[in-house]
């Protein structure tokens with residue numbers, strides 16, 4: 001179920017929230033990161049609103065802005081930041097915590113520094129607070145692509161290649177272009193390999209990943225936390241307006257879930273607010289969320305989620321469960337980004353392979369061996385099996 005798209009609605013009469021009231025999570029480096037991040041991915045429909053939306057979010061008190069080169073709007077977000085300074089919402093970009101992401105198409109070691117430089121220039125800042133590697137492999141899709149888009153050059157995770165990209169990201173930190181570094185969409189196996197091979201100073205301190213009430217990823221989140229990696233959840237209200245390529249008939253709506261609806265009704269708040277308060281309060285407030293909206297009222301409401309604990313322990317158990325049959329929670333493994341547009345040939349069309357760590361390679365040569373044997377197997381399969 002998707003929510004009907006309504007035009008953006010900015011309302012200067014809505015009072016800003018005091019940013020100091022927004023909870024901050026402590027990174028292992030000791031720095032503080034606002035738990036609520038304003039998303040700037042326009043889901044291929046709201047691009048025209050993103051400058052106004054971001055400036056309005058800053059006016060209303062959001063201080064953590066989540067950006068990415070892949071969103072093709074870093075200049076627009078940069079303009080929103082400059083406008084916010086002109087309007088006096090913030091005194092300088094230093095008042096913000098900016099997250100940026102290295103896009104898959106720039107993971108070749110020689111492309112990393114220029115990509116980061118281009119991001120800094122477009123955003124109009126000297127430094128980014130948190131720089132994430134957007135996805136663990138270099139597979140690209142065209143912006144706005146359809147769900148059946150496939151890139152014949154796509155490859156699985158190959159650690160030997162990733163670690164070279166990561167080394168360049170670490171250099172950006174040493175050069176002072178980025179302050180903290182992290183990953184996005186890493187799995188347990190890919191993170192284990194990374195942590196195995198990096199020095200203490202080069203460890204990721206955050207991982208951004210899909211998390212919402214119907215897709216909680218609690219075990220993976222706990223694993224990252226056990227390694228002192230803070231987790232932030234994207235699509236935190238269930239991304240009702242996500243691109244068509246990420247819509248599948250199996251999907252369910254977080255905000256329409258009966259448990260979420262019942263809690264919202266009991267507390268007299270919106271369903272979106274319940275999702276975000278859960279994202280904020282779960283697991284002892286150890287992580288954060290990323291949410292986007294083009295409406296002032298929702299911006300204010302969404303930010304409030306990271307300022308007050310409106311959910312009781314019983315509400316949290318109703319959503320998360322407590323491991324007992326009586327309280328199983330509402331997680332239905334409802335992953336919204338299947339990532340099929342990133343699939344490599346040997347995944348054989350099965351998007352689950354992207355996430356289940358069954359095709360993770362340590363070295364390029366290992367993957368090449370696998371690829372050759374897979375091609376031979378595929379050929380024999382085509383020659384010998386009956387296909388009606």
Ligand SMILES: NC(=O)c1ccc[n+]([C@@H]2O[C@H](COP(=O)([O-])OP(=O)(O)OC[C@H]3O[C@@H](n4cnc5c(N)ncnc54)[C@H](OP(=O)(O)O)[C@@H]3O)[C@@H](O)[C@H]2O)c1
Nearest residue numbers: 039040041234235236237238239241272290291292293294
């Ligand atoms: N690292 C990654 O790979 C990755 C992947 C996806 C997303 N992200 C980041 O995460 C951010 C959030 O993801 P998302 O935008 O897809 O999902 P989302 O924040 O869950 O959903 C955003 C949509 O929900 C609506 N909405 C927001 N708050 C609402 C509320 N309180 N009640 C009802 N509707 C509400 C908004 O519509 P209206 O504008 O009409 O309010 C907006 O279109 C992105 O912008 C991006 O920064 C990162």
